[in-house]
Amino acid sequence: MSESHSNLLQQYSSERESAQNTAELEALRVKYLGKKGEITEQLKGLGKLPPDERKAVGAEINRIKNEISESLEKAMREMALKEQETKLQAERPDHSLPGLFNRPGTLHPVDQVAREIADIFLAMGFFMAEGPEIEDEYYNFEALNVPSHHPAREMQDTFFLESGQVLRTQTSPVQIRTMETLQPPLKMIGLGKVFRRDSDITHSPMFHQMEGLVVGENISMSDLKGTLIMFVENMFGKRAYRFRPSYFPFTEPSAEMDIQCIFCEGKGCKVCKSTGWMEVLGCGMVNPRVFEAVKYDTEKYTGFAFGMGIERMAMLRYGINDIRLLFNSDIRFLRQF
């Protein structure tokens, strides 16, 4: 390459490197490649050269032209990106300002826990049934094998209406109503409000229960255990459990299920009264007298039932120490869940 051409390239290179923005790069393009640019001028001057040199010099100038052109294009692209970036960066607001936030509402803790429990059973193939909260004594007691003047009625102090009806003391009447309309095999849960004449920091005259019932051929107590263990593991995680014999008029055999205390992991604490165990639900094999009340064949069908208090679960889960907080509608409480 001739010395003048190599000087030209060198001059271009240093000018391009010192270019600060796209406008300066554009000026360079005009200076070298424009109509009156240095390269253009040189191409114009080719005609003045002797014919034998013309071809070689022409090729060299064209090569230089291409080189500059490509280099400028590339520089132009990069510079444009850089300039855009600078411009965008300048738009940066105070990121630490709070978002324009609309605080979402909250589901009541009892509702949340009830849903969680229901979801486990629904996933296990149970369906959800409902029944009235004001019940006939028949559905709340007699059909469930609790005759009048039976001491078992004391287990549930009942509200009576002037009409003689009762506020249901348990969700178990839902079982009766379901069995009156459906034939086995069935797996149902019932959820709702129940009422008992009792009021202190762990008892509310109104609370919620979840009830379950499974009826079919060959349903056994081992099925009861397996089902409830599956529930407990999904609700509280894998932990020790035990079944204790108990008494409910509508089941025989009857049991209460305890799990290892979720607060002290079985070491013994205030919540579990130092026993290491927490009672979570009552259950049992459906008493044949209940099947008789709904005209199911007691020889063909067997079944199990269970029930649990939702408030108790919610209180355990959220560490709520007074059941009345749940029904006081205090926003400072509700907002926490």
Add this chain to the structure above:
Amino acid sequence: MKILLSWLKDYIDIKETPERIADALNMAGLEVEAIIQPGKHLKNVVVGKIISRDPHPDADKLSLCRVDVNRGEPLQIVCGASNMKAGDKVPVAMLGAKLPSGFEISKAKIRGVESSGMMCSKKELGISEEHGGLYILPEATPLGEDIVKALGMDEVIFEISITPNRGDALSHLGIARELSAIFNLPLHREPLGDDDGNGKVSDEIKVEIANETLCQRYGARVVKGVNVGPSPDWLKDRLEKVGIRSINNVVDVTNYIMMDIGHPMHAFDLNLISGKKIIVRPAHSDEKLKTLDDQVRTLDSSMLVIADAEHPIALAGVMGGAESSVSDKTTDILLEAASFQPVSIRKTAKRLAMMSESSYRFERGTNIDNIPIALNEAARLLKEIACGNPVKGIFDAYPKQEILKQIRVRTRRVNKLIGINLTPAQIETYLLRLKLEARREGEDLIVSVPPYRHDIELEADLIEEVARMYGYNNIPETLPAITSVLKLPTPLQKLENRVKQHMVSLGFNQIISYSFIPSNIDEAFREKKPLLLKNPLSEDQSAMRTSLKWGMYDALRRNILNDEFNLKFFEMGRVFHPATGEMSEEHSRICLGFSGSFNNFDWRRSAEPFDLFTVKGIIQNIGELFGFRFKFAQGVCSVLHPAMQMEVSCEKTVVGQFGQLHPNFLDNRKMPKNIFIAELDLGLLAKKTVAINRMVPIPELPAIRRDLALMVPATANHRDISKIIADEAKTLLEGHYLFDIYQGKGIAEGCRSMAYSLTFRDPQKTLTDEQIQPIIDKIVNRLDKDLGVKLR
């Protein structure tokens, strides 16, 4: 019920620890609520005798005592109490002793004098809360003995909660029987008293049962020459530890037998029984009886009484009469042990509100075979501790011998119900441990149920006994091999769940208020006559809610009093209406409560206080989301501001209303005016059919938009304007909406400027302004003609 370990040992040689026994009872279904061991935390405290008491050389209020603890040299103890003297016996905590409070005794110098131990008060021993100086022990307390033993504090007391079916377990015998089955230990007992004595019982008393259904058996025994007085210490001690107050030796014996074998008894003063006759009969109506608690009771014919030849002397199974009761002057005793029908006892006890230990046991069923045993044991004890002279024999009125129940248990059924695989022999062994004797019949067992197991009536009851003995925790775990019938959520359940989620997304907090309301609630809140509770807990909770508005109003008000003004609440639940006949109706509703502003006001947005239209918008929003075509009209709810409320209907059914709280209910100064309440009946809405939309092709041709600014007189409203626009534009109008309302400068008094935006489109061809203008003209003309609305 309190059960003493030492008393259980009368029946069973049990060596297990208290904890192990409690666990076993729990796992057998007898819930041990607590194990009380009063002496458990008391070690190294002994009985000491004060030899001398001198003043402390250096402190006025302290004494310097020398105390003999029967362990060589007397101890020198500095003491701050002042109620002791030389010769007194006191509890002494020796060096190294630990007291229930956690305090540990060590050698100390008190005001320069060495003290090697501590004399204790009742409080320091953890026996009582009283701190009345040192506990001065009875003179006879053995010197040097461990205080736990000396005070009988080595007892283990189980607090057991018995389910209502297990009347048979309400005694030491009953619990021992269970333990014998659980640990497979023999049940034994010192020989009980016999019916021997002088004379002949039938010369002393005759018993007649007038109603054999209400009283199946009545046994009477006579003991003469009794010295009524205090019971011996062992008897007092046992009764006090199970929580029964000692009265006198006669009454104490009857109570003792009740706690021992579970049979309630009663003792009469034989000489106060008129005509030497006991008649068990229903009371005559309005008959009176003064019971032991000195109350005069008016009886009726549903109550069973024990009467003498003249009048009632006891309320059968519930409480004795005051006049025939045992007193200091009594010498001859008539002992009663009987069997009464549980339901009758329960009804009587309930009606007179007088539950007793006795009625409690009769309600749950007693052991009819225990009647002679109870009587003979009582006679023996009275002879032993009250110098009584039993008369020979029992007058045993037992008209219809009870026949033992026989129940068939099928091996196959046992295994099917429990999910295990036992042989008939194994089942027999388990039952036998519970004293349930069985006869084999092939694979079946025919079980004779002892008369005290009132809970065993069906095969399933015996299967539970087998399961208990097998151990619930040994039963395998399986999953039911059935597929349930399918029952999908009802439309109401689905609607409730979706609306709940929606409200939470909109920022509402769910509340659950009581389903009760005060029966004297303000008329305005009574949507219907509320159903009243017969036995409410309080006046505030004496009726059932007829709408959710009261609970919502109360929730808003109480939060506002706590200075929480921005509230968005919703509640979902049922309300209760009286219905035809005796029945009631339940309706599922949602109630919304609003106070303050809808959005959060923050660094960029200002507060947008709730008004009728934000609330209306939320209701419309619910309608839109769930496809309900809501219509709004003037509402008439008396809880709400008469002009600031609307009624919501859907397909011609009124489904609810919303509006501003009536100013009459702004009952304190903190409450802002703009409190709104809305209530919708979800049950009614769930019945509405929601149409499924068919797809409409997305328009390809452009639309034309025209804005109309109208001058609207006070007589015209948006609904009428809107209707005229829609009517006149017909099918070419794609939509229209109100985008501005202005009142004030430039607008005539009472008028409003309302601006509408109209969008026209023809799906077939591109519209031109020329096509639209005639339509606009027609609209404008109609608005002017019909409503006096003019173009601005």
